[in-house]
Amino acid sequence: QVQLVESGGGLVQAGGSLRLSCAASGRIFSDYGMGWFRQAPGKGREFVATLKWSDGRTYYADSVKGRFTISRDSAKNTVFLQMNSLKPEDTAVYYCAASNMPSWPMTYRYQYGFWGQGTQVTVSS
Numbered sequence: 001q002v003q004l005v006e007s008g009g010g011l012v013q014a015g016g017s018l019r020l021s022c023a024a025s026g027r028i029f030s031d032y033g034m035g036w037f038r039q040a041p042g043k044g045r046e047f048v049a050t051l052k053w054s055d056g057r058t059y060y061a062d063s064v065k066g067r068f069t070i071s072r073d074s075a076k077n078t079v080f081l082q083m084n085s086l087k088p089e090d091t092a093v094y095y096c097a098a099s100n101m102p103s104w105p106m107t108y109r110y111q112y113g114f115w116g117q118g119t120q121v122t123v124s125s
Contacts, residue, residue, distance in 0.1 A: 002026040002098045002114040009094060009119030012086055016123075020081040022096030022116060032099040033106045034079040036070060038092035038121075045095070047107045051079060059105035064090075086123045093118040 008020040022034070035050040049060045049070040058070050069082040079096060099106050100113030
């Protein structure tokens with residue numbers, strides 16, 4: 001069973017950058033994917049980005065294209081979310097997830113079987 005721990009959240013001013021990390025313990029299946037979702041207060045959990053572990057292909061929500069980058073360090077079983085040009089509307093709890101099926105792209109919650117505890121990102125005006 002995969003366990004995920006997010007880190008790197010914090011407070012940043014609009015236009016700034018932040019990098020989130022998700023450290024995985026346990027096995028990551030090579031044909032499956034990793035993803036980032038976010039949830040603002042009073043809002044549903046929203047897809048942000050996903051990465052296929054085996055070849056590194058990526059897919060992004062329209063709201064973050066050109067600003068966010070998902071990447072991996074396979075040797076360290078870690079996935080990253082580099083967030084640039086942050087906006088106040090990016091404020092949310094960000095969750096890392098590991099998929100449990102070999103599908104692509106994985107933009108829905110049901111495609112992920114393992115979730116981290118979340119890390120808070122706050123972007124001030």
